[in-house]
Amino acid sequence: MKKILTLTLVAVFMVSMLLMGTSCKGAEEEPAAPAEEPAAEEPAPEEKEPVTITWWHIQTEESQKAYWQDLADRFMDANPHVTIEITVMENENFKAKMTTVMQTGEVPDLFQSWGGGTMNAQVEAGLLKDITDKLAEDGFADTISPGALGVYSYNGRNYGVPRDMGMVGIFYNTELFDKAGVTAPIATWADLLEAVDKFNAAGITPIAEAAGDKWPAAFSWEYLVTRIGGQAAFDAAANTRTGSFTDEPFVQAGYKLLELVDADAYQDGFLAATWGDAATIMGNGEAAMNCMGQWGPGSYRENSADGKGIDDKLGWFPFPMVEGGAGNPNDALGGGNGFVVGKDAPDEAVDFLKFMLTVEEQDKQTELGMGVPVVKGATVEDPILLQIIEGRDKAEYLQLYYDQYLPPAMGSVVNDIVQGIMAKAMTPEEACQMLEDSAVENIGPRK
Amino acid sequence: MxxxxxxxxxxxxxxxxxxxxxxxxxxxxxxxxxxxxxxxxxxxxxxSLFNWNGMGPAEDFIGIINYKKIISDNVFLRALGNTFAIVGLSLFVQLPLALFLAIMIGRGIKGRAFYRTVFFLPYVLSETITAVMWRILYNPDPSRGFINAVFQAFGWKMQDWLGNMNLVLFSIFIVLTWKYIGFHMLLYITGLQNIPRDVEEAALIDGVNKRQMLTYITLPLLGGTIRTSAYLSVLGSLQVYAIVWIMTKGGPVNASEVLSTYMYRFSFVRFQLGYGAAVAIVMLIISLIFSVTYMSITRRTEHIA
Structure with a gap:
């Protein structure tokens, strides 16, 4: 009997372990409202108090890791009273670690963030520091692409900064386009469907999709909503709650997606395919298009059979416009990486972020393939990257990916329903109703 | 006194x-x-009594609403059904198969150490390696997936093993069987070796045939081993997680969802930790009910025997 107990108890052991941390915390934690923190700027003392900045990043790649270390070293040399302690974590480990850290409330001074709903929840829990005023000093905030900076703000206050911000678009294989007689860019939805038929007729997989991982497939649906309903539809459903996720644009987007499924636009087994699977097909030159963010080309290279990918025949164009849609064809869906500031961080942490985001440093980051630079005037030579930056800065409405923007619980529902629609396990109406139910629970009832 | x-x-x-x-x-x-x-x-x-996302203290007390939601959630019912399907298949397909293998190679056969090693090998692999390896084998593209390549070579209809919602659970069960059959086989082999030779010899002298030998001598004397292996198999099936999560994440569209992936999804993907905790408690209760019932039933049969 004891053995059975042990065995069964082990099943819940992990969960319970993670929950443990909070038990004794409630009492000591005061309702910390970051905005109320005394931002008193004392006149700088002669001898600066030594401070330590703890910094967690997730760049495990050797050259990128070395660059961050070098950046920290140079900052410490220039500011002898500052010590920066770096912790490098792999992406998934970082996310797992954050769940426990969030509960203990002992957040690092600077850490990786993608902005949006997760960051907002951290702000609500009083774990982040409002750095809006500090960013505005010396006009620093104006040197950064406003759309990108906005992703790290909540209720108009900034809690972090971006260092990389790109947008999702269609990567395509120029060789296969020529072979099937399709001309790029494909500007409208009708043209896209026509192109799909041409590719199929030529025996080429039109689109590489990764519905097994869900989020890549969700990009297409989110873009369709953006094209059909524009900013107004999403704002009404997600922000003001004067609308709902069952509104026409969301349902229509589902049916548009089904048009692609019915046209046999995706590779065999796309429902179970991971992002790695889709990148393999793309990198091997076996599929004509892929709807993906700025990291696409790197993944095509990594996952291709020869390790080289299709760099020499890769093109990019924005997501096609849906005829009659309320959105602006320049609207974009995007996202990227940045750092947020922990609640107890010293002012020097923000100084360090400013140090990180100069034109000179951003150029180094671009060179190392760390993303799409956000500082105005940064140098970019890669033609695709240039197109992405142009697209991003042209967008009056830059929507962060839904699964990052919405509260974590809802983001996962978005990804789940898109897979459900594509598998025809649920109708677009049912799918949108599920999302709306989740919205009522996580954001609030419709007004 | x-x-x-x-x-x-x-x-x-x-x-x-x-x-x-x-x-x-x-x-x-x-x-x-x-x-x-x-x-x-x-x-x-x-x-489990709170609506809690894991950040900050749990404050939103909602009583048993989480449990009510669990019971009325179709996806949970599906996960429960899938889990029981795996339990059933393990008991009635995997274990008899293991027993069959054990009887085949348990005694006398030439090169039996070789067979034993081959069948036991998968059990030594970690679940993660197993899942990743089978993901590759199941790749629907015959130029990458070995299984479909074989199907293609024989001119059979190629299958979308993990993408077909009607097939995916079966595909996963094959992997579970492949991985765990060796372990149960080894249990049975040990059990078989513990059956005293003289009992069998006595039966032979009494003139039993091979079928009678199996049903009246071998199986009853193997009873204890079978009970242990069935018990481990059911508990293992109730908690199967890594293989499913790595191969399909419970998809497509919950077609291969099991209790543990359901719990993980709500706890650490959707960050509804209160709800996830409630699912964990439900799992605990199911396992407890099974354990207690099983113990009392097997104890009773032991008395009868």
């Missing part, structure tokens, strides 16, 4: 000093058990 009294006293004195020793020795283990098992379970129970 007096002598008995003193005896009793002496005995009780020795008893109490023994008891203190026992108590002292038990403290470290008890503390560990308390801190890492008992308290967390009660905490889990506590959190």
């Amino acid at each position: 007096v002598t008995i009294e003193t005896l009793k006293k002496r005995k009780s004195r020795r008893f109490s000093s023994d008891r203190i020793k026992v108590f002292l020795f038990l403290i470290p283990a008890a503390v560990l058990l308390l801190v890492f098992l008992v308290i967390p379970i009660f905490q889990c129970l506590y959190y």
Whole structure:
């Protein structure tokens, strides 16, 4: 009997372990409202108090890791009273670690963030520091692409900064386009469907999709909503709650997606395919298009059979416009990486972020393939990257990916329903109703 | 009378000093058990009564609403159905197959050490490696997936093993069987070796045929082993997680969702930790009910036998 107990108890052991941390915390934690923190700027003392900045990043790649270390070293040399302690974590480990850290409330001074709903929840829990005023000093905030900076703000206050911000678009294989007689860019939805038929007729997989991982497939649906309903539809459903996720644009987007499924636009087994699977097909030159963010080309290279990918025949164009849609064809869906500031961080942490985001440093980051630079005037030579930056800065409405923007619980529902629609396990109406139910629970009832 | 009294006293004195020793020795283990098992379970129970996303303290007390939601959630019912399907298939397909293998290679056969090693090998692999390897084997593209390449070579219809919602659970069950059959086979082989030769010889002298030998001699004498293996198989099936999560994440569209992936999804993907805790408690209850029932049933049959 004891053995059975042990065995069964082990099943819940992990969960319970993670929950443990909070038990004794409630009492000591005061309702910390970051905005109320005394931002008193004392006149700088002669001898600066030594401070330590703890910094967690997730760049495990050797050259990128070395660059961050070098950046920290140079900052410490220039500011002898500052010590920066770096912790490098792999992406998934970082996310797992954050769940426990969030509960203990002992957040690092600077850490990786993608902005949006997760960051907002951290702000609500009083774990982040409002750095809006500090960013505005010396006009620093104006040197950064406003759309990108906005992703790290909540209720108009900034809690972090971006260092990389790109947008999702269609990567395509120029060789296969020529072979099937399709001309790029494909500007409208009708043209896209026509192109799909041409590719199929030529025996080429039109689109590489990764519905097994869900989020890549969700990009297409989110873009369709953006094209059909524009900013107004999403704002009404997600922000003001004067609308709902069952509104026409969301349902229509589902049916548009089904048009692609019915046209046999995706590779065999796309429902179970991971992002790695889709990148393999793309990198091997076996599929004509892929709807993906700025990291696409790197993944095509990594996952291709020869390790080289299709760099020499890769093109990019924005997501096609849906005829009659309320959105602006320049609207974009995007996202990227940045750092947020922990609640107890010293002012020097923000100084360090400013140090990180100069034109000179951003150029180094671009060179190392760390993303799409956000500082105005940064140098970019890669033609695709240039197109992405142009697209991003042209967008009056830059929507962060839904699964990052919405509260974590809802983001996962978005990804789940898109897979459900594509598998025809649920109708677009049912799918949108599920999302709306989740919205009522996580954001609030419709007004 | 007096002598008995003193005896009793002496005995009780020795008893109490023994008891203190026992108590002292038990403290470290008890503390560990308390801190890492008992308290967390009660905490889990506590959190399951809250609407809590894991950030900050749990404040939004909602009573048993989480449990009500679990019971009325179609995806949970699907996960429960899938889990029971895996339990059933394990009991009625995997275990008989393991027994069959054990009887085939348990005795006498040439090169039996080789077969035993081959069948046992998958059990040594980690679940993660198994899942990743089978993901590759199941790749629907015949130029990458070995299984479809074989199907293609024979001119059979290629299957979308993990993408077809009607097929995916079966595909996963094949992997589970491949991985765990060796373990149960080994249990049975050991059991078979413990059956005394003279019993069988006596039966042979009495003139039993091979079928009678199996049903009247081998299986009854293997009873204890079968009970153990069935028990381990059911508990293992109730908790199957890594293989499913890595291969399909419970998809497509919950087609291969099991209890543990459901719990993980709500706890650490959707960050509804209160709800996840409630699912954990439900899993605990299911496992407990099974264990208790199983123990009482097998104990009863043991008495009859």
